[in-house]
Structures are given as structure tokens and as C-alpha cells.
Amino acid sequence: MSFKNIIAVIALLGLAPAAQSQEPSLSFNLFSYQGAYLNRIFRFNADYTAKYNIPIxxxxxxxxxxxNDVELIADGRPSGGIVKFTFATKDPSGRRFIENFHVVDASFPIPQDSDDPMPIRLRSAAKALTQSAYPSAIQGFTDAKIISTREISVNGMRAVQLLATYTDPSNGPMVLQLVAIPHPARAESYFILHNISRNLVPINGPEQLPDTLGGRILASFSYE
Structure with a gap:
């Protein structure tokens, strides 16, 4: 079986619709937004390092x-990794977590004895996500389950995605998206950790991932 065909047998991510809370404070639904999005470009390079003393x-x-109905919280020094963007509701009674998008350092060595090293690197990346990134990401949570691991394309680059679900005691049912993006020409790379609240982002299948806030960020990711 080719690596591209490694998919879960559970249809539609295995995600049944998340239970909807009756509390008014959970009436927010990311997918119900009808307004326009604005995109703010962030570049992480030598200038960023000089300004914030964060090595890139x-x-x-x-x-x-x-x-306009979502608050953006940027953390340039998260615990592990390079940067984390957290999205929350603008709720007068208290912010509620919607999603976060965390960029973390990674290294996927380039085999020197292969004419086509990317498949080897992708297999290595999948193993790293499954055996290292995933156990770390779900630590302290319950009901964790891997749904699928497969190759995807990120802004024209080959990448590996792991999808999972778990329960956060504070935020309820969650979707976890881990994506390893090997740099096309360098071992130094990044992987993405994307958490989604299913109470506020009622995602029921993989086709909705690009419409999430983190999905929009992921589609824009580029090496410079």
C-alpha cells in the first residue's frame, strides 16, 4: 500500500456531531460567520530574530x-516551539477558547543515498507525529483517539497529517490536527499543532478543516 493510501477506515473522521451545550455563552459558531476575513501576514526571519531574540x-x-467577533492572542514565546496563535470569543462574561495554531521546530533529515528522498522523509515524519508529537499533545486529556494519518499537500508542499479527537476538561470535545511539513531542501523544518473546540467549531468531517481558522493559516504556510 502506498503511503498516500494510509487512511482510517472510519468515515468522516469518525466524528459524530458534538453535543451542543444549552448555555447561551456557547451559541458562537465559527461556521455561521457571514462577514469578510482580513489576513495579517507574519514573517519569521532574521528581522524577527533581531527584534524579539527568538532564533529562527x-x-x-x-x-x-x-x-471582528474573534479575539487573536499571539504568543511569540510559547512553551516549546516558535509561535502560537490562539483564537477566543469576545465574550463580555469571559473569553472562550475556539482554536489555536502552534508552530514547532522539527528536523527531517534528507537521505543522501536516495534519488527521491521525500517519501522516506514523509514516513519519518509520520512516525514522529504518531510516536512523539501525538502523545505529548494529548497528555493530561481523556478519550484520545487517532482517526487518520495520511499525506496531504500544504500550499503545494508534501506534508503528513495526523487527525485525532480528545476531550479537554475545560473546553469539551476537541479535534487535534498535527501536520509535519518537511522543508523541500533542508532538514530543518516545522510541524503544526492545531487544536479545535468542537463546541464552537462544529466540525463533522475533514472537508471542513480548510474553513477553520487554523485551516486557513495552514493553507498560507510557506518557507522563505
């Missing part, structure tokens, strides 16, 4: 979607 091994850029 390989430059990259992201476009962050902005909308």
Missing part, C-alpha cells in the same frame, strides 16, 4: 485570518 532556523511566513 529556517524562515517561514503565515497569513492570520482576522474577524
Amino acid at each position: 532556523k529556517v524562515p517561514f511566513a503565515l497569513q492570520i485570518p482576522i474577524r
Whole structure:
């Protein structure tokens, strides 16, 4: 079986519709938004390092979607990784978590004895996501389950995606998207950790991932 065909047998991510809370504070639904998005471009390069003293091994850029009913919280020094963007509701009674998008350092060595090293690197990336990134991401949570691991395309680049579900005691049912993006020409690379609240983002299948806030960011990811 080719690597591209490694998919879960559970249809539609295995995601049944998340239970909807009756609390008015959970009436927010990301997919019900009808307004326009604005994109703010963030570049992580030598200038970023000089300004914030955060080392960037390989430059990259992201476009962050902005909308008037969502608060953006940027953390340039997250615990592990390069940057984390958190999206929350603008709720007068207290912010509620919607999604976050966390960029983390990674290294996917380039085999020197192969005419086509990318498939080897993708297999290595999938193993790293499954055996290292995933256990770390779900630590302290319950009901964790891997749904699928497969190759995807990110802005024209070959990448590996792991999808999972889990329960957060504070935020309820969650979707976890882990994506490893090997740099086409360098070992130094990044992987993405994307958490989604299913109470506020009622995602029921993989076809909705690009419409999430983190999905929009992921589609813009580029090495520079």
C-alpha cells in the first residue's frame, strides 16, 4: 500500500456531531460567520530574530485570518516551539477558547543515498507525529483517539497529517490536527499543532478543516 493510501477506515473522521451545550455563552459558531476575513501576514526571519531574540532556523511566513467577533492572542514565546496563535470569543462574561495554531521546530533529515528522498522523509515524519508529537499533545486529556494519518499537500508542499479527537476538561470535545511539513531542501523544518473546540467549531468531517481558522493559516504556510 502506498503511503498516500494510509487512511482510517472510519468515515468522516469518525466524528459524530458534538453535543451542543444549552448555555447561551456557547451559541458562537465559527461556521455561521457571514462577514469578510482580513489576513495579517507574519514573517519569521532574521528581522524577527533581531527584534524579539527568538532564533529562527529556517524562515517561514503565515497569513492570520482576522474577524471582528474573534479575539487573536499571539504568543511569540510559547512553551516549546516558535509561535502560537490562539483564537477566543469576545465574550463580555469571559473569553472562550475556539482554536489555536502552534508552530514547532522539527528536523527531517534528507537521505543522501536516495534519488527521491521525500517519501522516506514523509514516513519519518509520520512516525514522529504518531510516536512523539501525538502523545505529548494529548497528555493530561481523556478519550484520545487517532482517526487518520495520511499525506496531504500544504500550499503545494508534501506534508503528513495526523487527525485525532480528545476531550479537554475545560473546553469539551476537541479535534487535534498535527501536520509535519518537511522543508523541500533542508532538514530543518516545522510541524503544526492545531487544536479545535468542537463546541464552537462544529466540525463533522475533514472537508471542513480548510474553513477553520487554523485551516486557513495552514493553507498560507510557506518557507522563505
